[in-house]
Amino acid sequence: xxxxxxxxxxxxxxxxxxxxxxxxxxxxxxxxxxxxxxxxxxxxxxxxxxxxxxxxxxxxxxxxxxxxxxxxxxxxxxxxxxxxxxxxxxxxxxxxxxxxxxxxxxxxxxxxxxxxxxxxxxxxxxxxxxxxxxxxxxxxxxxxxxxxxxxxxxxxxxxxxxxxxxxxxxxxxxxxxxxxxxxxxxxxxxxxxxxxxxxxxxxxxxxxxxxxxxxxxxxxxxxxxxxxxxxxxxxxxxxxxxxxxxxxxxxxxxxxxxxxxxxxxxxxxxxxxxxxxxxxxxxxxxxxxxxxxxxxxxxxxxxxxxxxxxxxxxxxxxxxxxxxxxxxxxxxxxx
Amino acid sequence: xxxxxxxxxxxxxxxxxxxxxxxxxxxxxxxxxxxxxxxxxxxxxxxxxxxxxxxxxxxxxxxxxxxxxxxxxxxxxxxxxxxxxxxxxxxxxxxxxxxxxxxxxxxxxxxxxxxxxxxxxxxxxxxxxxxxxxxxxxxxxxxxxxxxxxxxxxxxxxxxxxxxxxxxxxxxxxxxxxxxxxxxxxxxxxxxxxxxxxxxxxxxxxxxxxxxxxxxxxxxxxxxxxxxxxxxxxxxxxxxxxxxxxxxxxxxxxxxxxxxxxxxxxxxxxxxxxxxxxxxxxxxxxxxxxxxxxxxxxxxxxxxxxxxxxxxxxxxxxxxxxxxxxxxxxxxxxxxxxxxxxxxxxxxxxxxxxxxxxxxxxxxxxx
Numbered sequence: 001x002x003x004x005x006x007x008x009x010x011x012x013x014x015x016x017x018x019x020x021x022x023x024x025x026x027x028x029x030x031x032x033x034x035x036x037x038x039x040x041x042x043x044x045x046x047x048x049x050x051x052x053x054x055x056x057x058x059x060x061x062x063x064x065x066x067x068x069x070x071x072x073x074x075x076x077x078x079x080x081x082x083x084x085x086x087x088x089x090x091x092x093x094x095x096x097x098x099x100x101x102x103x104x105x106x107x108x109x110x111x112x113x114x115x116x117x118x119x120x121x122x123x124x125x126x127x128x129x130x131x132x133x134x135x136x137x138x139x140x141x142x143x144x145x146x147x148x149x150x151x152x153x154x155x156x157x158x159x160x161x162x163x164x165x166x167x168x169x170x171x172x173x174x175x176x177x178x179x180x181x182x183x184x185x186x187x188x189x190x191x192x193x194x195x196x197x198x199x200x201x202x203x204x205x206x207x208x209x210x211x212x213x214x215x216x217x218x219x220x221x222x223x224x225x226x227x228x229x230x231x232x233x234x235x236x237x238x239x240x241x242x243x244x245x246x247x248x249x250x251x252x253x254x255x256x257x258x259x260x261x262x263x264x265x266x267x268x269x270x271x272x273x274x275x276x277x278x279x280x281x282x283x284x285x286x287x288x289x290x291x292x293x294x295x296x297x298x299x300x301x302x303x304x305x306x307x308x309x310x311x312x313x314x315x316x317x318x319x320x321x322x323x324x325x326x327x328x329x330x331x332x333x334x335x
Numbered sequence: 336x337x338x339x340x341x342x343x344x345x346x347x348x349x350x351x352x353x354x355x356x357x358x359x360x361x362x363x364x365x366x367x368x369x370x371x372x373x374x375x376x377x378x379x380x381x382x383x384x385x386x387x388x389x390x391x392x393x394x395x396x397x398x399x400x401x402x403x404x405x406x407x408x409x410x411x412x413x414x415x416x417x418x419x420x421x422x423x424x425x426x427x428x429x430x431x432x433x434x435x436x437x438x439x440x441x442x443x444x445x446x447x448x449x450x451x452x453x454x455x456x457x458x459x460x461x462x463x464x465x466x467x468x469x470x471x472x473x474x475x476x477x478x479x480x481x482x483x484x485x486x487x488x489x490x491x492x493x494x495x496x497x498x499x500x501x502x503x504x505x506x507x508x509x510x511x512x513x514x515x516x517x518x519x520x521x522x523x524x525x526x527x528x529x530x531x532x533x534x535x536x537x538x539x540x541x542x543x544x545x546x547x548x549x550x551x552x553x554x555x556x557x558x559x560x561x562x563x564x565x566x567x568x569x570x571x572x573x574x575x576x577x578x579x580x581x582x583x584x585x586x587x588x589x590x591x592x593x594x595x596x597x598x599x600x601x602x603x604x605x606x607x608x609x610x611x612x613x614x615x616x617x618x619x620x621x622x623x624x625x626x627x628x629x630x631x632x633x634x635x636x637x638x639x640x641x642x643x644x645x646x647x648x649x650x651x652x653x654x655x656x657x658x659x660x661x662x663x664x665x666x667x668x669x670x671x672x673x674x675x676x677x678x679x680x681x682x683x684x685x686x687x688x689x690x691x692x693x694x695x696x697x698x699x700x701x702x
Contacts, residue, residue, distance in 0.1 A: 054645050054648070095611045095612075099609070099650055100650060103606060104653065241439070245414065277640055
């Protein structure tokens with residue numbers, strides 16, 4: 001494989017966490033990267049048609065994005081991400097992702113499915129990227145340099161996230177650094193925590209524009225990505241005998257634990273996808289946590305492939321109104 | 336004295352009861368999952384949790400009613416949800432106001448201290464280590480006897496002359512094995528049991544289809560959760576070979592003596608090289624091995640929303656095409672209508688039979 005080929009990265013799942021890293025890495029070794037377009041109805045429909053009916057929405061969406069990409073690129077980048085922090089792993093569907101795509105879709109370009117498992121030694125991540133580099137004939141030194149640059153890009157991206165930006169805005173700023181209008185979200189009276197997986201929350205199509213709706217209603221939003229990872233790590237096992245072993249679920253539970261205890265948000269929303277395996281447990285754990293903190297309202301929102309906005313909007317409006325009212329009542333009582 | 340209980344998985348409870356009683360514990364035998372078990376489980380479990388979690392929740396609540404106050408169960412390190420079950424069950428039971436103690440066995444290879452601690456907690460009689468090992472060996476032998484009887488029942492049932500005789504005999508021999516205590520007794524009753532099962536009047540000339548069953552371990556092993564799929568298939572004249580037994584599980588992981596000299600892991604490698612938790616990879620590997628051994632079809636059963644089996648199910652159509660073997664998947668949920676499953680099984684059996692006759696060249700128009 002040579003450098004003139006276009007590499008396709010579907011803009012779903014890990015895209016929201018690692019795309020700046022991958023983009024910097026591939027740009028440095030000189031590979032042209034194309035991403036799939038933003039989720040649309042037609043992408044969703046393609047995904048629903050191709051993927052197994054019992055799979056969760058994000059996986060169906062992944063299938064849709066791959067279908068969208070398959071004619072635009074010469075090879076697909078679907079790494080088998082097993083573990084990145086040495087402690088927690090990813091959902092089994094992530095682990096089997098390249099195989100699911102390869103064996104159930106026809107006419108797709110070759111897939112680069114390097115296995116990344118940080119539990120296999122300190123250098124395992126670098127080795128994985130050396131392997132990726134070798135697909136494109138990039139030399140060792142170039143890959144190492146690209147890897148360092150990618151790390152710097154990722155750190156910058158994460159720093160922007162901590163400031164309260166959402167991933168899409170942060171990526172935009174990284175893309176056009178000159179356009180340095182750091183529009184931080186306006187401070188508002190109400191502050192909600194939205195917990196859930198980044199690929200569900202930030203995809204405005206499948207989340208039925210949850211973040212946009214909240215913003216319109218004058219609610220500022222905090223997500224697990226906006227919280228410092230050290231703060232999250234400090235939560236340890238959240239009072240459970242062992243941690244949840246899926247990375248995103250672990251982060252969401254820790255964020256819930258932290259936010260409920262700290263009590264600086266007005267409400268907590270948990271966004272979950274229909275049929276999501278880890279979420280079935282995570283949601284119950286968060287719910288039990290919420291039960292102990294009656295002063296912070298909690299609501300679960302479930303998304304699936306249907307796109308009717310009205311139901312979601314009604315529930316959100318009702319919830320926001322109740323939280324607002326409650327806050328007013330509490331403050332007048334105090335006075 | 337504390338009363339112990341444990342999850343129920345098929346007939347294995349007979350062994351666990353013996354083992355725990357040998358160590359000096361008072362045991363509450365979990366009842367066979369019923370409609371009520373499921374109702375209780377569904378009421379208190381998360382909606383999208385998989386069926387085993389719900390059934391176990393119901394079973395625990397029932398055993399708590401019967402006076403149990405300690406639950407012995409297994410843990411795990413993922414990525415399958417089953418590893419977190421114990422934690423969630425404990426929290427849910429506490430939330431319902433039951434003060435239950437949990438003894439969770441994590442994989443001993445990763446957490447040897449946890450294993451030793453748990454064994455010590457269970458060892459009420461202060462049996463010596465050698466004694467414990469002897470107890471475990473005997474329990475293992477009993478488990479094997481139970482599994483062997485079940486395996487034979489799958490072979491005999493499709494050939495029986497009067498429907499229902501095998502199931503009746505199988506239930507009777509289970510009682511015999513249950514009564515056996517010493518190793519000699521266990522071996523003796525096992526021989527007697529196998530002989531009795533073989534003695535069921537059979538029609539040996541009957542055309543019998545051979546089907547492999549793969550899928551998630553709990554719904555495979557607990558007939559109450561899979562709507563007795565093996566019995567239904569047996570009654571349709573299908574010999575069933577289940578890929579998973581409690582005793583076979585360890586052996587399967589190092590299985591190189593198959594006719595193809597290939598382990599399940601190796602067989603699955605071209606399709607799914609990664610362990611996706613649960614038995615997703617085994618489902619694929621076993622399908623390939625069964626196809627090579629000339630089976631007529633495969634059935635995959637899994638709980639609704641089971642993550643590893645969804646991965647396997649996405650890949651299985653390709654395996655099915657490559658190896659020319661029909662595969663039927665059932666995702667089981669708390670809906671207990673048996674007719675839907677029977678109809679699908681009948682249709683599947685008819686199709687397999689037709690395919691088999693076509694291959695042999697004896698094609699009949701009426702089918």
